Amino acid sequence: MDAALATAVSNAPQPNLRGDYSRAGADFVLQQRWSEYAADEHALWRRLYERQMRLVPGYACDEYLAGLARLDADDAIPRLDAASAKLRRATNWELVAVPGLIPDLAFFEHLANRRFPVTHWLRTPAEFDYIVEPDVFHDFFGHVPLLLDPVYANYMEAYGKGGLKAARLGSLKYLARLYWYTVEFGLVTTPRGLRIYGAGILSSGGEVVHSIERPQPRRVRFDLERLLRTEYNIDRYQDTYFVIESFAQLIADTAPDFTPIYERVRTLRSFATDQAAPGDVLLPAAAVRPTAP
Ligand code: PHE
Ligand code: FE
Numbered sequence: 001m002d003a004a005l006a007t008a009v010s011n012a013p014q015p016n017l018r019g020d021y022s023r024a025g026a027d028f029v030l031q032q033r034w035s036e037y038a039a040d041e042h043a044l045w046r047r048l049y050e051r052q053m054r055l056v057p058g059y060a061c062d063e064y065l066a067g068l069a070r071l072d073a074d075d076a077i078p079r080l081d082a083a084s085a086k087l088r089r090a091t092n093w094e095l096v097a098v099p100g101l102i103p104d105l106a107f108f109e110h111l112a113n114r115r116f117p118v119t120h121w122l123r124t125p126a127e128f129d130y131i132v133e134p135d136v137f138h139d140f141f142g143h144v145p146l147l148l149d150p151v152y153a154n155y156m157e158a159y160g161k162g163g164l165k166a167a168r169l170g171s172l173k174y175l176a177r178l179y180w181y182t183v184e185f186g187l188v189t190t191p192r193g194l195r196i197y198g199a200g201i202l203s204s205g206g207e208v209v210h211s212i213e214r215p216q217p218r219r220v221r222f223d224l225e226r227l228l229r230t231e232y233n234i235d236r237y238q239d240t241y242f243v244i245e246s247f248a249q250l251i252a253d254t255a256p257d258f259t260p261i262y263e264r265v266r267t268l269r270s271f272a273t274d275q276a277a278p279g280d281v282l283l284p285a286a287a288v289r290p291t292a293p
Pocket of ligand 2: 134138184199
């Protein structure tokens with residue numbers, strides 16, 4: 001296209017345009033502009049939501065399912081201001097719309113102040129099964145339900161504060177692994193068996209069943225130092241999952257000062273994603289019979 005036309009196109013109002021950081025403030029926050037989502041985007045959201053609801057009951061932890069039900073997000077891309085009102089009452093969290101991934105420090109600053117950044121745009125139909133970056137479906141469906149749980153909500157704030165500290169200590173590589181293996185890909189044991197709380201699994205069409213039922217992945221009982229030393233996969237299902245007993249345990253085990261822990265792990269070799277480590281306590285795959293939706 002010629003230059004004049006290109007300029008005209010790029011200046012045209014393009015609602016909720018993916019990857020447009022120009023409307024965002026210094027904290028990367030922008031307006032959601034809910035009315036500008038197209039009808040086919042709401043329809044795609046509904047299809048994503050329905051597909052996940054055929055998967056997550058029976059696999060997700062109870063706190064997640066309870067939170068999801070309270071959000072009433074089944075028939076359209078949710079309004080972030082309405083969800084924020086519910087969150088404020090429940091746990092004093094709120095949501096802010098962002099144009100996509102944001103720099104580490106801005107992200108930690110939001111979490112430390114009990115604000116969760118949610119990407120405002122929705123994937124395309126071609127990305128129904130797999131998307132390489134977070135969109136509003138991953139961020140909202142995956143992360144927001146558990147922010148209604150008071151204990152989990154406190155963990156997320158602690159993580160944000162821990163992120164600001166890890167940045168000062170040059171240790172973000174290790175702290176990022178903690179986010180990955182808990183907030184994104186965490187499993188939890190419950191009286192009724194192994195369940196999922198990680199957002200990356202809960203918003204995925206294939207990893208829900210893989211993480212709980214398939215024999216291949218290693219399911220290792222949560223051990224902070226072991227986890228901080230473990231690399232992760234960003235482009236395929238995880239080879240290793242870490243399993244907590246409760247959110248209270250997660251908070252307790254991550255409460256100590258990480259400064260000496262970072263110093264120690266820095267001197268030790270990292271474990272490959274599929275590597276066994278001395279002291280690993282492995283949990284078996286679970287056979288789950290999903291409850292009917
Ligand atoms: N206790 C950690 C520190 O001192 C902070 C933290 C808490 C990090 C919870 C992650 C999760 O660095
Ligand atoms: Fe995420």
